[in-house]
Amino acid sequence: MAFQSRQSIVNLPLILxxxxxxxxxxxxxxxxxxxxxxxxxxGCELTVKVLDQMLIRDTGNTESRVMKALEKVCEEHxxxxxxxxxxxxxxxxxxxxxxxxxxxxxxLVKYFSQSKRSTYLEFVQxxxxxxxxxxxxxxxxxxxxxxxxxxxxxxxxxxxxxxxMPGRNFxxxxxxxxxxxxx
Numbered sequence: 001m002a003f004q005s006r007q008s009i010v011n012l013p014l015i016l017x018x019x020x021x022x023x024x025x026x027x028x029x030x031x032x033x034x035x036x037x038x039x040x041x042x043g044c045e046l047t048v049k050v051l052d053q054m055l056i057r058d059t060g061n062t063e064s065r066v067m068k069a070l071e072k073v074c075e076e077h078x079x080x081x082x083x084x085x086x087x088x089x090x091x092x093x094x095x096x097x098x099x100x101x102x103x104x105x106x107x108l109v110k111y112f113s114q115s116k117r118s119t120y121l122e123f124v125q126x127x128x129x130x131x132x133x134x135x136x137x138x139x140x141x142x143x144x145x146x147x148x149x150x151x152x153x154x155x156x157x158x159x160x161x162x163x164x165m166p167g168r169n170f171x172x173x174x175x176x177x178x179x180x181x182x183x
Contacts, residue, residue, distance in 0.1 A: 035092060039084055041135035043092025044128035050078045051104075052120040055112055066108045070097065092134075100132050107131060 035043070054069040072078075074093040079086040096104060104127065111123050128135040 035088070035095075037134075037138055039088060040092055041128060041138040042082070042084060043089045044096060044132060044134040045124050046079060046082055046089055047073060047093045047096055048124045048127055049120065051108060052123070055108065062113045063109050066105055066112065069108075070101070070105060073097075096132065096134075103127075103131050 051069055051073050054073065055065055058065045058069070074090050074097060076086045076090050079089040079093070082089045107123075107127055111117060117123075125135075
């Protein structure tokens with residue numbers, strides 16, 4: 001009997017830890033199910049871009065600048081340039097702050113403390129691919145949306161061309177045959 005109660009006491013901290021962590025684990029799973037991987041990656045990249053724009057203009061103590069920027073980065077108006085709905089990018093941004101906030105702060109302080117920095121694109125790749133893994137396995141080629149959100153106009157920086165992905169608010173015209181018999 002004494003052995004059983006000692007074993008229960010030993011298991012109690014483990015049980016309490018699991019009960020404490022379950023909402024966080026379930027929340028992460030819900031996030032990954034709700035957000036397509038391309039959206040998670042774009043959200044991470046855009047969050048880092050917005051942070052870069054906020055921090056590049058600011059001067060002073062790097063750590064306090066980073067903390068101030070992290071407080072405001074997930075404001076919806078900052079993501080109006082997104083190809084996705086800003087509300088969805090805000091969810092990604094908030095997830096990053098919640099799940100990877102310490103790493104983001106540390107990496108931003110390290111990056112903005114350097115006198116000679118690489119481009120922010122290299123920082124985006126480092127943070128979104130290597131640190132958070134939100135862009136792992138993502139091809140940056142455009143795929144049509146299955147959930148038919150609003151149309152997307154995408155600019156490919158390599159080819160300098162535009163791609164239009166039709167959505168609810170925009171339909172691509174279907175060209176007619178060369179012959180004018182239909183007219």
